[in-house]
Amino acid sequence: MTDRIYLDHAATTAVRKEVFDYMLPFFTEHFGNPMSVHSFGRETKKYLEAARETIANCIGAEPREIMFTSSGTEADNWAIKGVLKGQSKKGKHIITSQIEHHAVLHTLEQLEQQGYEVTYLPVDREGFVDPDELKKAIRKDTILVSIMHANNEIGAIQPIDELGLICKENGIIFHVDAVQSAGVLPIDLKHLPVDLLSLSAHKFYGPKGAGALFVRKGTRIESMISGGGQERGLRGGTHNHVAIIGMGKALELAVLEMEENNKRISKLRDQLIDGLFERIPEIRLNGPRGDKRLPNNVNVSIKYIEGEGMLLHLDMLGIAASSGSACTSGSLDPSHVLLAIGLTHEIAHGSLRLSLGRENTEADVKKVLEVLPEIVKNLRSMSPLYEG
Amino acid sequence: MTDRIYLDHAATTAVRKEVFDYMLPFFTEHFGNPMSVHSFGRETKKYLEAARETIANCIGAEPREIMFTSSGTEADNWAIKGVLKGQSKKGKHIITSQIEHHAVLHTLEQLEQQGYEVTYLPVDREGFVDPDELKKAIRKDTILVSIMHANNEIGAIQPIDELGLICKENGIIFHVDAVQSAGVLPIDLKHLPVDLLSLSAHKFYGPKGAGALFVRKGTRIESMISGGGQERGLRGGTHNHVAIIGMGKALELAVLEMEENNKRISKLRDQLIDGLFERIPEIRLNGPRGDKRLPNNVNVSIKYIEGEGMLLHLDMLGIAASSGSACTSGSLDPSHVLLAIGLTHEIAHGSLRLSLGRENTEADVKKVLEVLPEIVKNLRSMSPLYEG
């Protein structure tokens, strides 16, 4: 099992060794509730607040602008649902894109049932939101714009600075889902016109169970999970301090190593893309090429075959990949992201995402390039669509 | 530091060794997203579902009735907010008690602002809700009753079977916050007329970051955190499978050892209560005595002095206790629970909660009985209220 190849880092990552070691004492030894008035509480609170500071520093925020949540999904839900009431006089119109994560899209669908109106901005064939489209979509009653930083399926990096400026000029709250980009792309909220930004630790080699929402000072947000006085009364529930402390360490390391890591990984990415194109006919790349693509993301559509078959074959060889977002793997409809960039259902069904990470090597890329063409050939030979 | 005495188990507990060991491989090795279609995902999913089954077995539920959350607070919030829409035709009246945890009370306060009406049932001087009061409070438009199983501050165990029957007879959804009782008191949902029940792992020597909501088959609940297809589409967010797996193991062990543990701990509890009464004049016990009190809970009010001073003195001696719920420690108002059982503000301020746990021994009790009377004497000598 040790020579399995994990290529699904966009779904989740392993906790890296340094983070794991750093977290360990907090389960059994320093386990106190950070809200408690005793030494057990004080010692965890110290580390909890240090993690808040680290995370704030990593993204150019102030510590008090960082609110801890249990996940990126919770942060997304909260960002959106939390600001509505403060804007109720202004209106009920929200703008987002067609390629958001389900954490955003399903939240908005729920809101539509409650009388909110949502505009879903289209994207171009590479997966980019056009700032002009945002301008056109803004109405007098627009209260919130939610656009992701980098797409989890096709890796397209959105022009959030430009989009944010437009929101700012129009006095509209701007939420950014940075779950895929945090720790991978530089984020400096001192200069980015963003009001709310979601993070999730398990995407950057931190533990599951910790996320964060940046809430810019002055942005009014209502609590979604009410309870004790945690997070200045805005997010109740005993802190999962272990995970939060791990998140701080993980983001710190990710930001430290960002440049070097991206250089290495984007090279692997391009080798993988080029290699697949050389070896497999009738294949297309989903998402852009180059700097506007997440360094770790490869997403291709392979004509005439269906994605799950590829996954299963790869899995039998110890290679873990995904076909669209992991979260949608139980679903039967093809990815909404792939449809949004103009793919037909048929082609969308044949998509494969390979998301690279810290542990991957050139040997892993070679292995994929060696086995995938054979798998494709095999599946195509069974396909009634293929006239090979 | 090793001979510190932890007496704040109601706030949180350390992860016990067996649980810790059980969880360890899931951080770095078996880290896959359980929703993923590959071996990394399958191996975590297997353990995740086994945890669901274990937890279900521990409380007499079916696995599909267990929904994982990030905490007890989230479970409470979700239980309450999740069922409203399905009941909207019936009305907007909710019944709870005056001594619920803030996770319930603050959620209901939020709903009051949205037009819901809430009746807060009083409790008697020992902290019990009277089923007749519930009967009287029920109206045609009552849609939900939320009463906790055991109180976190004074340990009073509520007659949830009786209360549940009343709800059932009236066709009203019944939610029970069992965060303090799970793993301590037997819970058999096969026979308990309860529709929704909240659990939290970190109260029974499991990790922080995992909670669960039991949702009885047929109870319609809307998602509060929307996202991927996790928990049958009802609770989005990548599973914190590590914490969930730990929760399963922790509850399993707690239930296995329940009887033995309770016998031992309630003996310590009674020694502590009796000892304090022998040694400290003008003291009162908050909550009931005997079987209707959580085996691990001691809560006393000590006249003429304020709680924090006691905590600080105890803390200097390495003894961790609490004055009211840990979550309210940042607050300046005395505990709502102590006021509800009829204490004056003055007496309520002088309360001390000592909550026992697995590691506590008779020596710990002796130590408290040795030092606390001195601390009280000292603080009273400074008190302008004390005419000693």
Next chain:
Amino acid sequence: MDYSDKVMDHFMHPRNVGEIKDADGIGEMGNAKCGDIMKLYITIEDGIITDAKFKTFGCGAAIATSSMVTELVIGKTLDEATKISNKAVADALGGLPPVKMHCSLLAADALRRAIYDYKNKNGLPVDDCDECETCCHDHHDIVEE
């Protein structure tokens, strides 16, 4: 997906892949939009299915059920074959995950359409099999959960 060993075996080593040039009956179900297309070819001699082959575009379960249905059907009379239910196909595979049960429906329906095709071409009386032409979405809907 939690596929049984049997499913994985039929997926990795599908039986009877291919086309039959002069097939006596051809049944096609599903469409690319839905992510599943099964095309089933059968040869019939004296009322007995003597050969069956398939081509399938679809997930692992779609390929495995296609493979299994060809195995089940060879050697059966038309009457026997018509009675092969989707459950029989799934059972023969050691079960299917709930979200994949529609694949077994697809396979059973493709078989029925191939038989219908044969009967139709040969002027034999046909059952009311038109409702086989269900879109994948109908099949997906039957999935519980």
Next chain:
Amino acid sequence: MDYSDKVMDHFMHPRNVGEIKDADGIGEMGNAKCGDIMKLYITIEDGIITDAKFKTFGCGAAIATSSMVTELVIGKTLDEATKISNKAVADALGGLPPVKMHCSLLAADALRRAIYDYKNKNGLPVDDCDECETCCHDHHDIVEE
């Protein structure tokens, strides 16, 4: 609570605990409902505070600020003493957690009331110190966060 070492020192070893039988001035602030009562006794000779004692019901910060205010005030003239602000008390303790700043207000106010009491009893002109009689809730409100 994150108390400074100085706060903990004054809490664990409070200076000048007690009453002064024939105090020249007594100032009491807070009430039991709020969880804080401070009673400050001062002795005055030739316009100088020569002794100060306190009794306090309240949290750690309340006791520490009481103790500190007695230390600060002994040896001061009335004028100097009147100018001791709550911030000065808090600073002398190495700071207080934000939620505990009201305790320093309480201490400073108790001092001012004791001086007021002395002046009043001795027919000296008094400052408009009546607004000292704030309930704890007003004090709590000034706490930010």
